[in-house]
Amino acid sequence: MLAASVTRFSPDSPADGLEVGDRPEPASRDAWTTVDVRAASLNHHDLWSLRGVGLRAEQLPMILGTDAAGYAPDGSAVVVHAVIGADGHGVGPDEPRTLLSERYDGTLAEQVSVPTHNLVPMPSDLSFEEAACIPTAWLTAYRMLFRSARLTPGQSVLVQGAGGGLATAAVALGAAAGLEVIVTSRSGTKRAAATALGAAHVLESGARLPHRVDAVIESVGAATWSHSVRSVRPGGTVVVAGATSGDPTAAELTRIFFNEISVLGATMGTRDELSDLLAFMVRTDLRPRIDRTYPLSGARDAVTRLAGGEHVGKIVLTP
Known part of the structure; x- marks a missing residue:
């Protein structure tokens, strides 16, 4: 074969x-x-x-x-x-x-x-x-948003990076579930794509957010880590599922413990979660x-x- x-x-x-x-x-x-x-x-x-x-x-x-x-x-x-x-x-x-x-x-x-x-x-x-x-990028995004960060309609989330499979899945899923999705990207083309997927705000990488968010979807790593930690509200959550730009040299531990920020890792999801995700996408006509x-x-x-x-x-x- x-x-x-x-x-x-x-x-x-x-x-x-x-x-x-x-x-x-x-x-x-x-x-x-x-x-x-x-x-x-x-x-x-x-x-x-x-x-x-x-x-x-x-x-x-x-x-x-x-x-x-x-x-x-x-x-x-x-x-x-x-x-x-x-x-x-x-x-x-x-x-x-x-x-x-x-x-x-x-x-x-x-x-x-x-x-x-x-x-x-x-x-x-x-x-x-x-x-x-769906089984890797979309399932991981689903788990990050709704199992790890436990986000609910009306809450806010920052998605770092706008172009890859995980990021586009997180934007589309978040918007479909009633989240306020904020996206960063260096690329104007990718920022436009994020808007089309339902993002409420699209910003240059590293830009100041309209407000601190309830959670951050982080898969970029070194290039965005400090911005992620600064952008989440006290008591909020940063969910990590990758580090395409490498590990950050500083973990920002002082800011993390002072603001009681939770940092969680996520990889994929269960078979049952995949079934739930497929059903959610059909019901919401999400593709x-x-x-x-x-x-x-x-x-x-x-x-x-x-x-x-x-x-x-x-x-x-x-x-």
């Missing part, structure tokens, strides 16, 4: 470590199901894998990808939940939690095998391309913003665009 794999680590130019070619079809395993992939999407997780973060050389080649939608063997349309081992299904209770493409081959292929419990019925209202955008769609054979071009940071929304691959 055709697949996009990391074959060597390339910290400075991730796409150089990617190879698109023939790989063996998934082997049959008890309590696992092989899905015929109709669409998959990229995440920053794929860039980290290509740079050698989270993988060892002896694991290569490893098929990339955490997100997919496709057909189960019985012909039903399904969305893949990418977290393996969190609930013990298909692997037993002692296996540590991982994402697809960390210990088991991922979704950038014509087929992917996952524990059967990880399959969620795909709503007929969604296309395969739309559904493939992921897709930046570009590439054939699987064009995975190197897709990864290059993701690494360049000019995308707005999700980048999708179709086998």
Whole structure:
């Protein structure tokens, strides 16, 4: 089968470590199901894998990808939940939690095998391309907003950065749920996109906010951390799900303890939360913003665009 794999680590130019070619079809395993992939999407997780973060050389080649939608063997349309081992299904209770493409081959292929419990019925209202955008970035944004920060309609949230899959998901989900969403970005194009997604205020990176917010969605790291800590109200929450610009050199601990700010980490969400999110999107007629769609054979071009940071929304691959 055709697949996009990391074959060597390339910290400075991730796409150089990617190879698109023939790989063996998934082997049959008890309590696992092989899905015929109709669409998959990229995440920053794929860039980290290509740079050698989270993988060892002896694991290569490893098929990339955490997100997919496709057909189960019985012909039903399904969305893949990418977290393996969190609930013990298909692997037993002692296996540590991982994402697809960390210990088991991922979704950038014509087929992917996952524990059967990880399959969620795909709503007929969604296309395969739309559904493939949801399991990582959108699910993480959903968890950050409503489980970690526990935001409710009428509250306010700052989303740092406006272009990537996580940020665009947080803006759209927050606006649909009645939150006052404030967005920062260096790019005028991305600020305009955030407005179209429902943001109440769009500002230059680092700009003073109209008021301090109840929570901050932080995935940028060093470039925005100080601004995030200064922008949240006393007793508010900063939820962290990444550090694309690296770890901050100063943690701003004095401001954090003096203002009693909570700092929480978030990664993905549960299978049940994925089901809830899919239902929420159908009921609110909310759809992921897709930046570009590439054939699987064009995975190197897709990864290059993701690494360049000019995308707005999700980048999708179709086998």
